Amino acid sequence: MPSNADIVRTACLLIEEYGEMAPMGASIRADHLSDRGDQAGHAVWMRVAQVAEDLLAEDRPPDTAVH
Secondary structure, rough: OOHHHHHHHHHHHHHHHHHHHHHHHHHHHHHHHHOOOHHHHHHHHHHHHHHHHHHHHOOOOOOOOOO
């Protein structure tokens, strides 16, 4: 299982590449992995999707930083 730092780094890279579509892209990747029976991969990419969505949210929690 990737670390939280790996998840955040991946989400940031997706945001740099795809902007506001990053969470959707991560969700699509998760669905493809699920279709192949890779539930662990699905869970990781759903975490990436959630982090990307959180990073793109207008109202960020006070304890988060955007780099």
